[in-house]
Amino acid sequence: MQANIDESLATPSLTAQVHRRLRDDLLRGVLAPGAKLKVQALAESYGAGASPVREALSSLAAEGLVERLDSRGFRAAPASVADFDELVRARCWLEEVVLRESLLAGDPAWEEALVVAHWRLKRLIRADPAWEGAHAAFHQALLAACPSPTLRGMAETLRERAERYRAVAKSVAYPGRDVAAEHAAIAEAALAREVPRAVALLQEHYRSTAAFLREALAKR
Amino acid sequence: MQANIDESLATPSLTAQVHRRLRDDLLRGVLAPGAKLKVQALAESYGAGASPVREALSSLAAEGLVERLDSRGFRAAPASVADFDELVRARCWLEEVVLRESLLAGDPAWEEALVVAHWRLKRLIRADPAWEGAHAAFHQALLAACPSPTLRGMAETLRERAERYRAVAKSVAYPGRDVAAEHAAIAEAALAREVPRAVALLQEHYRSTAAFLREALAKR
DNA sequence: GACGCGTATTCTATCGATAAAATCTCTCGA
DNA sequence: TCGAGAGATTTTATCGATAGAATACGCGTC
Numbered sequence: 001m002q003a004n005i006d007e008s009l010a011t012p013s014l015t016a017q018v019h020r021r022l023r024d025d026l027l028r029g030v031l032a033p034g035a036k037l038k039v040q041a042l043a044e045s046y047g048a049g050a051s052p053v054r055e056a057l058s059s060l061a062a063e064g065l066v067e068r069l070d071s072r073g074f075r076a077a078p079a080s081v082a083d084f085d086e087l088v089r090a091r092c093w094l095e096e097v098v099l100r101e102s103l104l105a106g107d108p109a110w111e112e113a114l115v116v117a118h119w120r121l122k123r124l125i126r127a128d129p130a131w132e133g134a135h136a137a138f139h140q141a142l143l144a145a146c147p148s149p150t151l152r153g154m155a156e157t158l159r160e161r162a163e164r165y166r167a168v169a170k171s172v173a174y175p176g177r178d179v180a181a182e183h184a185a186i187a188e189a190a191l192a193r194e195v196p197r198a199v200a201l202l203q204e205h206y207r208s209t210a211a212f213l214r215e216a217l218a219k220r
Numbered sequence: 221m222q223a224n225i226d227e228s229l230a231t232p233s234l235t236a237q238v239h240r241r242l243r244d245d246l247l248r249g250v251l252a253p254g255a256k257l258k259v260q261a262l263a264e265s266y267g268a269g270a271s272p273v274r275e276a277l278s279s280l281a282a283e284g285l286v287e288r289l290d291s292r293g294f295r296a297a298p299a300s301v302a303d304f305d306e307l308v309r310a311r312c313w314l315e316e317v318v319l320r321e322s323l324l325a326g327d328p329a330w331e332e333a334l335v336v337a338h339w340r341l342k343r344l345i346r347a348d349p350a351w352e353g354a355h356a357a358f359h360q361a362l363l364a365a366c367p368s369p370t371l372r373g374m375a376e377t378l379r380e381r382a383e384r385y386r387a388v389a390k391s392v393a394y395p396g397r398d399v400a401a402e403h404a405a406i407a408e409a410a411l412a413r414e415v416p417r418a419v420a421l422l423q424e425h426y427r428s429t430a431a432f433l434r435e436a437l438a439k440r
Numbered sequence: 441g442a443c444g445c446g447t448a449t450t451c452t453a454t455c456g457a458t459a460a461a462a463t464c465t466c467t468c469g470a
Numbered sequence: 471t472c473g474a475g476a477g478a479t480t481t482t483a484t485c486g487a488t489a490g491a492a493t494a495c496g497c498g499t500c
Contacts, residue, residue: 055278062282090370093317150310269455
């Protein structure tokens with residue numbers, strides 16, 4: 001993404017800055033799901049006028065992180081068990097093809113990047129603040145060789161939506177589960193290009209994470 | 221979609237109106253791919269101020285129909301053979317799972333809706349202005365039973381992007397091809413719930429349409 | 441003590457104006 | 471003839487103000 005480079009060099013437009021910070025706050029749960037997003041309040045908080053905020057909210061609405069009420073402004077997309085279940089289903093099905101095509105197209109550079117991402121993830125414990133980032137990077141590395149940027153982008157969008165739920169129930173524990181082993185198995189199957197096994201493992205990984213999260217959500 | 225009903229009852233906000241008209245003009249090719257989109261000009265043309273236009277453009281950028289240049293405004297997403305090829309690939313892979321899940325989940329009501337959509341399409345010739353709409357409705361009916369609204373929405377987004385290319389080369393002919401027979405075969409396989417055959421036929425349908433369009437595009 | 445209605449307040453949606461940035465144009469010099 | 475550069479012009483990004491909705495509040499009534 002050269003856009004990132006450009007953004008870091010050139011002064012990002014206010015709209016872009018606000019968009020980024022808003023997204024971050026939504027993903028980290030600072031702006032809780034369902035919360036009303038008052039334009040003026042956000043504008044002050046981000047040190048900008050109403051127009052950039054409004055524009056950023058429009059984009060985020062198209063991305064599904066924000067909801068637009070007819071003429072009642074915006075609110076953070078609500079989170080519910082039903083929405084979460086649907087999200088997990090969509091991810092399993094979408095990544096089924098994205099992972100398959102990634103495995104079919106992956107070259108040696110992809111393999112190496114995946115090995116590195118897995119190595120980095122392995123060395124961290126879940127409590128480490130760096131774990132989240134390494135985890136995301138690992139999953140992204142798995143899919144990175146899929147020749148369709150469009151589908152990769154869609155998978156990324158879904159990953160972001162899922163991240164919101166992780167923030168909601170961040171203290172969740174995974175008793176009786178060895179997440180590291182799951183990652184290792186997925187990486188191994190991927191590097192061996194065993195498409196059906198890799199897909200099954202990945203889906204199982206998502207589904208069992210989902211089961212724990214769902215429980216935590218329901219309890220809230 | 222109850223949203224549609226609401227929109228038709230309540231006065232749609234100016235932003236919503238502009239968004240809709242802009243999307244239409246982009247899909248119909250009135251605003252050609254790559255064309256510069258000057259905010260002021262659009263505002264006058266749609267009888268609105270700059271803010272609603274700008275907001276609508278932001279949304280459309282997130283949907284991929286419009287591109288945002290760092291601080292040089294917006295332009296209609298450019299069309300190229302490479303982009304088109306990528307789009308077709310993404311559609312084939314995405315609809316592979318969406319169609320499969322639609323076939324696995326379709327109930328009698330879905331079957332009937334599909335039969336109706338196919339019937340309507342069959343009765344029209346390609347030159348009829350209503351054909352485009354009936355064609356879109358048929359393809360949508362195929363996927364309508366997929367239990368994931370998210371994935372259906374993504375498929376819809378890709379369909380829109382593809383529509384733009386059809387507008388670019390609208391006079392294209394399909395010599396030596398029986399499109400109606402292809403649709404009939406797809407509908408038949410779908411109703412018989414023969415997943416692999418239906419998927420293969422659908423992908424073949426997209427790929428051969430793509431081949432003709434690609435040729436027309438390259439000639440331009 | 442709860443409900444419904446009219447008013448006050450809060451927010452949203454939208455406009456018009458403006459500074460900063462980008463692009464175009466025209467002139468001058470090699 | 472071509473290219474560089476200053477200046478004029480266009481266009482973007484952003485702000486502050488405002489009309490119109492929507493919501494909250496308080497009062498009187500049953």
